[in-house]
Amino acid sequence: MRAGSAAAASRSPVRLPLLSVVAGAVFFAQAQGSTGAGAGSGALPPLEVETGVVHVHGLGVDPGDGLLYAATHSGLFRVPEQGKAARVANRAQDTMGFSIVGPGKFIGSGHPDFREDNPPRLGLIESTDAGTTWTILSLGDDADFHALAFAHGQVYGWDAGSGRFMVSADRNEWETRSTLGLFGFAVDPADAGHIVAATAEGLSESRDGGRTWTPADGPALVTLSWHAAAGLWGAEPGGAVWRRDEAGWERAGTLPGEPQAFLATADSLVAAVHDADGVTGIYRSTDDASTWDLRYRDEQQ
Numbered sequence: 001m002r003a004g005s006a007a008a009a010s011r012s013p014v015r016l017p018l019l020s021v022v023a024g025a026v027f028f029a030q031a032q033g034s035t036g037a038g039a040g041s042g043a044l045p046p047l048e049v050e051t052g053v054v055h056v057h058g059l060g061v062d063p064g065d066g067l068l069y070a071a072t073h074s075g076l077f078r079v080p081e082q083g084k085a086a087r088v089a090n091r092a093q094d095t096m097g098f099s100i101v102g103p104g105k106f107i108g109s110g111h112p113d114f115r116e117d118n119p120p121r122l123g124l125i126e127s128t129d130a131g132t133t134w135t136i137l138s139l140g141d142d143a144d145f146h147a148l149a150f151a152h153g154q155v156y157g158w159d160a161g162s163g164r165f166m167v168s169a170d171r172n173e174w175e176t177r178s179t180l181g182l183f184g185f186a187v188d189p190a191d192a193g194h195i196v197a198a199t200a201e202g203l204s205e206s207r208d209g210g211r212t213w214t215p216a217d218g219p220a221l222v223t224l225s226w227h228a229a230a231g232l233w234g235a236e237p238g239g240a241v242w243r244r245d246e247a248g249w250e251r252a253g254t255l256p257g258e259p260q261a262f263l264a265t266a267d268s269l270v271a272a273v274h275d276a277d278g279v280t281g282i283y284r285s286t287d288d289a290s291t292w293d294l295r296y297r298d299e300q301q
Contacts, residue, residue, distance in 0.1 A: 039093075039112065039116075039118055039122055039125045039134035039135055039136045043090075044089070044090045044091060044113065044115050044116070045115065046090065047090065047092060050087075051074040051075075051092075052085070052298035053070055053072055053077050053079070053085050053272075053280055053282070053296065053298045054072060054073060054074060054280050054298070055072055055073035055074070055260065055280065056070050056071065056072050056260045056261045056272035056280060056282070057071050057072060057073065057095060057096050057097070057098060057110070057146075057260070057261060058070075058071040058095070058096075058097065058098030058099070058108075058148075058261050059071070059098075059261045059262070059263040059270055059271075059272060059282075060098060060099060060100035060106070060263065061100065061263070061265055061270075062100055062103060062104065062130060063100070063102065063103050064102075064103025064104050064130075065103075067079075067080070068270065068282075068295075069088075069098075069100065069106070069130075069131065070085070070261075070272060070282065071095035071096075071098035071108060071261075072094075072095065073094050074092045074094065075087045075088065075091055075092045075093060075095070075113075076088040076089075076091065076093065076095050076098075076106075076108075076131045079282060079295070079296050084298075085296060085298065088130070088131040088132060089131065089132045089133070091113050091116075091131075092113045092114065092115075093110065093111070093112055093113045093116075093122075093134070094110045094111040094112075095108045095109070095110045096108070096109050096110035096111070096144065096145060096146045096160070097109040097110065097145035097146055097147050097148030097157060097158075098148060099148045099149055099150045099155075100150075101150040104127075104128060104129055104130040105126070105127070105128055106126070106127040106130065106131055107124060107125065107126050107127075107148060107150060107155060107171070108122075108124075108125050108126075108127070108134070108145075108148065109121075109122055109123065109124060109125060109143065109144060109145035109146075109148060109157070110122055110144065110145075111144070118136070118140075119136075119140050119141035120141070121139075121140070121141050121142065121143060121144040121161065122134075122136060122140060122144075123136055123137070123138055123139030123140040123141065123142055123143045123145075124136070124137045124138050124139055124143070124145065124148075124155065124157065124168070124171055125137065126171065137171045137172060138168070138171060138172045138173075138174065139174065143157070143159040143161070143162075143164075143166070144159060144160050144161050145157040145158060145159055145160070146158060146159075146160040147182070147184050147185055149185065149186065149187050151187040151188075151189060151192065152187070152192035153169065154167055154168065154169050154192065155167070155168045155171055156185070156187055156195070156210065157174075158182055158185065162179070163179045163180055163181055164176045164178075164179055165177050165178045165179065165180060165182075165185075165210045167209060167210065177209060177210040177211045178206075178210055178211055178212065178213065180197070180199065180204070180213060181199060181200060182197045182198060182199045182204075183198040183199065183200070183221070183222040183223065184197070184198050184221075184222065184223045184224050185197040185198070185224060186224035186225055186226035186232060186234075187226060188226060188232075189226060189227065189228035190228070192209060193206070193207055193208050193209040194206070194207055195209070195210050196216065196224060196226070196232065197213065197224075198220075198221040198222055198223065198224055198234065201215070202215060202216070202218070202220055203215070203216040203217070203218040203219075203220075203221065204216055217248065217249070218234075218242070218244065218248070218249045219234070219236055219240065219242050219249055219251075220236055220237070221234035221235060221236055221242065222234075222235065222236065222237050222259060223235050223259050223260075223261060223262040224262070225262045225263050225264040226264065227264040227265060227266065229266040230264040230265060230266060230269070231243055231244065231245065231264070232244040232264075233252075233262060233264045233269065233289075234262065235255060235259035235262050235271065236259075237258060237259070238258070239254050239255035239256070239257060239258060239259060239273065240253075240254055240255075241253045241254060241255060241269075241271075241289040243288070243289070252288055252289035252290070253285065253288070253289030253290050253291070253292070254289075255271050255273050255283065255292060256273060256275055256281070256283060256292055257273030257274050257275035257276065257281065258273055258274040258275075259271055259272070259273055260272040260273060260274060260280065267286065268284050268285060268286045269284065269285045269286075269288070269289055270282065270283070270284050270295065271283050271284075271285075271292070279297060279298070280297075280298065281294060281295075281296070281297040282294075282295040282296040282297070283295055
């Protein structure tokens with residue numbers, strides 16, 4: 001199974017006017033010392049209350065071992081084919097933006113575990129040991145990326161606090177390319193400048209790497225995922241799943257609940273949903289969204 005990433009933003013985005021911002025504003029904040037050079041590296045005491053897999057912000061598959069990871073409001077979890085999901089490193093870090101960039105190599109953003117001394121906004125963080133430890137790379141205490149994607153050797157991010165759409169080639173220096181409110185976005189695997197975003201006003205599309213945006217035809221999506229082999233997919237608030245091909249958008253199926261995160265991979269689709277019982281479930285489809293099988297449901301919720 002190939003690695004994938006879901007750039008799924010908060011369901012309550014900053015709703016700012018769509019603006020074109022002159023490219024070239026570079027933001028650099030190397031987090032060190034009291035700002036948390038180690039975003040999460042020490043041993044933590046046991047949690048008093050175990051929340052389980054709830055409020056999933058992002059999904060990804062590690063290409064090194066094929067394991068599925070769920071980045072949630074209360075920690076990062078490994079989700080096995082069978083058995084209980086395992087909280088990584090006993091950490092309750094609110095990992096908002098999340099993307100897997102290589103074997104054991106993750107990037108993320110969000111807010112720290114309450115037991116760790118780190119800034120409230122983590123900026124861009126990185127793990128090279130599959131989420132066991134994290135390091136703040138840049139923008140510590142400045143950015144809260146609710147959507148992240150790694151493509152074409154670059155990191156694309158949307159800061160929920162300011163609405164900045166930002167891109168970094170080295171994960172340290174950032175270019176703010178525009179300002180907008182969105183739910184999520186996806187980058188074309190074949191074109192670094194082609195991006196599709198889901199906003200409160202509908203779909204928007206950029207052909208210049210997020211510097212300018214134009215309204216695009218299509219369904220009112222809240223989450224998107226673009227994979228080189230699988231194509232561009234998205235889900236509406238009610239659970240309708242859509243796929244875009246050369247002819248446009250076509251409805252492919254329906255999720256068993258409200259979508260939280262969506263991931264397209266080479267051989268399947270994976271979605272985290274809030275079901276009718278108010279429980280987070282992770283489902284998988286191997287027939288292009290026609291049917292969905294339960295992948296994981298934490299019964300302790």
